Amino acid sequence: MINSNKGESMMQKLPNRGISTLSATEYLILSLLQGNRGREMYGLEMVGKSDGKLKKGTVYVLLGRLEEKGFVKARQEEVSDTATPRRLYRLTGTGQKVFDAWSQVAALGALRGAVA
Numbered sequence: 001m002i003n004s005n006k007g008e009s010m011m012q013k014l015p016n017r018g019i020s021t022l023s024a025t026e027y028l029i030l031s032l033l034q035g036n037r038g039r040e041m042y043g044l045e046m047v048g049k050s051d052g053k054l055k056k057g058t059v060y061v062l063l064g065r066l067e068e069k070g071f072v073k074a075r076q077e078e079v080s081d082t083a084t085p086r087r088l089y090r091l092t093g094t095g096q097k098v099f100d101a102w103s104q105v106a107a108l109g110a111l112r113g114a115v116a
Contacts, residue, residue, distance in 0.1 A: 022098070022102055023062075025053070025054060025058070025062055026062055026065070026066060026071075027099075027102055027106075028050060028053055028054065029046060029054070029059070029062055029063065029066060029072075030066070030071060030072075030091065030095055030098070030099040030102075031099065032046050032049055032050065033046075033072065033089060033090060033091040033095070034091055034096065034099050038090065038091075039090075040075075040088035040089060040090045041088065041089055041090075042077070042086040042087060042088055042089070043056075043059045043060050043063055043086075043087070043089070044056065044059075046059055046089075047059050063087075063089055066095070067089075070092060070094045070095070071091070071092060071094060071095030071098055071099075072089045072090065072091060072092060072095055073089070073090055073091075073092050074087045074088065074089050075087070075088055076088075
């Protein structure tokens with residue numbers, strides 16, 4: 001479904017017809033948030049649940065990009081004075097729609113490959 005070769009995916013190769021393009025790692029982040037059933041996640045939690053596909057050095061860059069696109073929303077965790085606050089991320093309604101659309105595109109691509 002997703003080609004992890006340098007963050008590229010079959011999704012990026014499709015012409016943009018009103019739907020945002022996503023890298024494979026951006027799609028992975030959206031899928032982790034979607035699979036978390038609406039519960040917020042922090043970046044390192046996503047790295048841990050990605051089976052090595054996300055790296056500590058890039059997850060926050062990608063989350064920032066997804067936030068700029070309006071696909072995720074972030075907030076700072078409320079903590080006691082001694083703890084370091086974390087940024088928690090959740091999927092937005094727009095992010096859910098984009099994820100659903102790209103999931104359909106990926107399924108069609110997988111179906112096309114199975115038929116060929």
